[in-house]
Ligand SMILES: Nc1ncnc2c1ncn2[C@@H]1O[C@H](COP(=O)(O)OP(=O)(O)OP(=O)(O)O)[C@@H](O)[C@H]1O
C-alpha cells in the first residue's frame with residue numbers, strides 16, 4: 001500500500017485542506033521504524049480511508065498541524081521526550097479541540113498515563129506496539145466516531161472542546177466589533193488557534209466588513225432552523241479568511257423578521273467547539289432573550305467599555321447578565337478608547353469603584369492605526385501599535401499566559 005506523502009505546507013494546499021474535504025481520518029507520527037511499520041500494517045488491514053503514517057516526533061506533529069487541518073484521530077509518539085505532558089499541551093494549542101489523540105511512548109508509568117489523560121489525551125499505549133494493540137485502540141477511536149471515547153470508556157471525560165468568547169459592548173460605538181474582530185484575527189494569526197468569528201447582528205453587523213470578508217448565506221437559516229446544522233453545512237457556511245479564521249455573518253434584509261429558535265445557539269456551538277479553539281461572538285446589545293443564553297454558554301465574557309458616564313451606567317445595568325460566573329466562566333473587562341476625552345475621561349479608579357469590577361485590559365484611543373487598518377481593509381492587529389498591544393494583552397489574558405508572566409516577574 002502506498003501511503004500519501006505529507007501535504008505541502010503552502011497556502012494553496014492549506015486552502016484546499018481548510019475546505020474540509022482533505023481532512024484526514026487518521027494520521028500517525030512514530031519515532032521508530034518498527035512502530036511505523038506496525039501502524040502502517042494496521043491502517044492497511046483495517047482499510048482506513050484517508051489516513052497516513054509518518055516518521056517523526058511530537059515536535060514535527062506540532063509543525064505539521066500549524067499548516068493543515070487536524071485529522072479526526074491522531075497518533076503521536078513521545079518516546080524519549082523529557083516533558084511529554086508539556087509537549088501534549090503544546091500540541092493542544094494547534095490541534096483542533098475535538099480530535100482523539102492517542103499517545104505512544106516508551107515509559108510504562110501510571111502517573112504519566114494519568115497526567116496525559118488529564119491533559120485531554122484519549123489513550124496512552126506503551127511500546128513495543130503490536131498489531132492487536134493498535135487495532136484495538138483504533139477501533140475504539142474511529143469506529144465509535146466519538147472523540148475521546150477511550151477516555152470516556154475508562155471513566156474519564158476529558159475531551160477537549162473550544163471556548164465560546166462573547167464580546168459585549170456597554171454602549172453603541174464603544175468598539176465591540178473592533179475588539180471582537182481584532183482579537184479573533186490575533187488568535188488565528190499570531191497564536192495559531194483555529195477561530196470562528198460569529199457576528200450575531202444579522203442585520204447591521206459589520207464584523208465581516210471589518211475583515212474585508214464577503215458574507216455567505218446561511219446564518220439566518222442556522223438561527224431559525226438549527227436542525228439543519230451539521231459539520232458539512234457549517235463548512236459551507238463559514239467563510240475562511242487568512243489561515244485559520246472563519247467568519248459566520250450575514251447581511252439580512254431589514255423587512256423580513258427573523259424568528260430565532262431558542263435551541264439555535266447551543267446547537268450551533270456544539271459542532272463549532274469540536275473544531276475551533278475559540279468561537280468569538282460579536283454580541284448585539286439588542287439581542288434580547290438570547291443575551292442571557294449567550295452569557296450562560298460563554299466560557300469567557302468580554303465586556304467592552306469606555307470612560308464615559310453613559311458606559312458606566314450601562315455596565316451597571318448589564319451586570320445582571322454576567323454576574324455570578326460559574327466555576328468554568330470568566331469575565332474580562334476591557335477599557336477601550338482610553339484617553340479619548342482627555343481630562344474629561346472618568347478615571348479608571350472611579351470606574352472600577354462604580355462598576356464593582358476590575359479593569360483587566362486597557363486599549364488606548366488611537367484613531368491613526370484604526371483608520372490605517374480600515375483603509376487597508378485589514379484587522380488593526382496586522383501591524384504593531386498601541387491598539388495591537390492592547391489586543392495582545394487581551395489574547396494573553398484569554399489564553400491564561402498573562403498571569404504566569406506576572407508571577408514570573410514578581411517571582
Ligand atoms: N481604540 C480605538 N481607537 C480609535 N478608534 C476606535 C477604537 N476602537 C474603536 N474605534 C472606532 O470606533 C468606531 C466604532 O467602533 P466599533 O464599530 O468597533 O464599535 P461597536 O461597539 O461595535 O459599534 P456598534 O454599536 O455600532 O456595533 C469605529 O469607527 C472604530 O474604528
Ligand SMILES: [Mg+2]
Nearest residue numbers: 176177178206
Ligand atoms: Mg459593532
